[in-house]
Amino acid sequence: MDLINLTAAEIAAKVRAGELAPGEAADAFRRRVDAHDAAVGAFLCLNDRDAPATPDGPLAGVPVAVKDNICTDWMTTTAASRIIENYRPPYNATVVDRLLKAGAHVIGKTNLDEFGMGSSTEYSAFFPTKNPRDLTRAPGGSSGGSAAAVCAGFAPLALGSDTGGSIRQPAAMCGVVGLKPTYGRVPRYGLIAFAPSFDQIGPLTRNAKDAALLLQVIAGFDPREATSSRRDVPDYVAALERDYGTFKVGLIREFFGDDVAPGVKAGIENALRKLESIGHAVERAAIPSASWALPTYYVTACAETYSNLARYQGVLFGPRADGYDGPADMVAKSRARGFGGEVRRRLAAGAYALSIGYRDRYYAKAQTIRQHMRVQFAAAFEQFDFLVYPVSPFTAFKLNTRNLDPQLMYLADIFTGLANLVGLPALSLPCGFDEEGLPVAIHVMSRPWDEERLLALGHRLELELALPRDAVTPQV
Numbered sequence: 001m002d003l004i005n006l007t008a009a010e011i012a013a014k015v016r017a018g019e020l021a022p023g024e025a026a027d028a029f030r031r032r033v034d035a036h037d038a039a040v041g042a043f044l045c046l047n048d049r050d051a052p053a054t055p056d057g058p059l060a061g062v063p064v065a066v067k068d069n070i071c072t073d074w075m076t077t078t079a080a081s082r083i084i085e086n087y088r089p090p091y092n093a094t095v096v097d098r099l100l101k102a103g104a105h106v107i108g109k110t111n112l113d114e115f116g117m118g119s120s121t122e123y124s125a126f127f128p129t130k131n132p133r134d135l136t137r138a139p140g141g142s143s144g145g146s147a148a149a150v151c152a153g154f155a156p157l158a159l160g161s162d163t164g165g166s167i168r169q170p171a172a173m174c175g176v177v178g179l180k181p182t183y184g185r186v187p188r189y190g191l192i193a194f195a196p197s198f199d200q201i202g203p204l205t206r207n208a209k210d211a212a213l214l215l216q217v218i219a220g221f222d223p224r225e226a227t228s229s230r231r232d233v234p235d236y237v238a239a240l241e242r243d244y245g246t247f248k249v250g251l252i253r254e255f256f257g258d259d260v261a262p263g264v265k266a267g268i269e270n271a272l273r274k275l276e277s278i279g280h281a282v283e284r285a286a287i288p289s290a291s292w293a294l295p296t297y298y299v300t301a302c303a304e305t306y307s308n309l310a311r312y313q314g315v316l317f318g319p320r321a322d323g324y325d326g327p328a329d330m331v332a333k334s335r336a337r338g339f340g341g342e343v344r345r346r347l348a349a350g351a352y353a354l355s356i357g358y359r360d361r362y363y364a365k366a367q368t369i370r371q372h373m374r375v376q377f378a379a380a381f382e383q384f385d386f387l388v389y390p391v392s393p394f395t396a397f398k399l400n401t402r403n404l405d406p407q408l409m410y411l412a413d414i415f416t417g418l419a420n421l422v423g424l425p426a427l428s429l430p431c432g433f434d435e436e437g438l439p440v441a442i443h444v445m446s447r448p449w450d451e452e453r454l455l456a457l458g459h460r461l462e463l464e465l466a467l468p469r470d471a472v473t474p475q476v
Contacts, residue, residue: 095218121145172430177211195308264395419445
């Protein structure tokens with residue numbers, strides 16, 4: 001039996017039926033990690049605990065990789081930053097407790113761009129992660145370690161966090177499924193925050209059914225988290241087989257212009273033809289405010305970052321620098337030593353956007369635009385059931401290219417930040433390959449709290465596209 005290419009649902013079913021021992025899958029995936037992760041760099045820390053011995057739960061015996069900005073009380077949680085590189089939390093994130101209760105085995109903590117700030121996982125303080133499909137290319141970010149782990153067969157499931165596309169963009173570049181749930185659907189308790197009004201935890205998997213299964217486990221109200229929704233959690237797995245009839249799908253015109261690479265366009269157009277072939281209607285949708293997404297996202301997210309990272313100053317968190325002259329100098333030197341360049345860049349931008357004389361010009365204006373965008377998208381969803389567009393205007397790019405120019409790197413989020421600004425659920429689904437054989441993904445956005453139909457549409461489209469789903473052995 002090739003355990004590596006079994007889905008999470010298949011592994012759990014075999015464990016519950018007694019066909020697999022609870023730790024058998026964990027051992028197989030750990031051997032795969034030991035054999036290939038030196039080339040990929042997906043993990044910052046591996047779990048030395050034994051796999052659960054009980055064959056119970058919806059994720060019984062299933063290995064899950066967890067992004068290293070999600071707290072675990074028995075492993076370090078570094079957010080890929082030197083400023084907390086030895087931090088071991090005194091508690092688990094809510095989602096981690098739910099994984100363990102469901103019978104899952106946390107195989108390890110995955111690499112990311114420092115504090116989630118980046119789009120290639122090259123801004124990790126420790127080492128970059130490489131794309132298993134081509135080790136000369138980036139896996140995307142910031143959840144690049146989680147996406148690479150699923151792609152390479154190091155785990156059938158992974159958790160990432162998504163502030164401006166950090167689940168969906170690496171999922172697209174590695175050719176796996178990534179879901180950003182509705183804001184508030186999954187508790188953020190235990191997530192090291194980047195921009196709290198944007199952050200959301202979600203699944204990365206090899207197919208839509210596993211995404212539904214993992215969402216089923218981690219979703220639901222948590223009284224410890226103020227933005228956690230009290231809405232009931234539907235049966236996402238059962239919803240995949242439900243007949244919802246036909247849908248009206250809108251292709252966002254503003255996100256399908258000349259800046260989208262030809263190979264990406266061809267993949268999206270093929271997916272849309274598949275949707276039409278099974279009865280769904282596809283039309284162009286005009287949403288003018290969509291083109292404002294990138295600047296609006298960066299102004300608001302950087303402002304929240306500036307406020308949020310104030311605690312890392314060498315007193316409450318982080319190592320304290322030596323040889324300082326007073327408190328202000330201590331903080332400055334501690335942060336200069338502990339924070340990487342991209343984090344410092346975003347802190348400076350946030351401080352500027354919130355400074356006296358500029359707050360109204362930048363931050364307040366961005367918040368006004370954000371609300372206007374919510375209104376426009378609510379109106380669009382009165383006309384369409386789903387809105388679609390590319391996850392990224394390009395496929396996986398070469399390492400050591402975009403990280404040398406911050407503006408080029410920020411363009412990797414040009415389409416994805418939109419869903420975070422308006423708080424909507426969004427799915428990245430592989431839909432083909434470009435002329436270089438690199439994965440292309442379609443981005444599907446739905447109404448708030450409509451993950452049921454979003455996953456069901458993704459599942460049906462996945463069946464129509466019939467793309468290969470086996471783990472990729474890392475190669476140059």
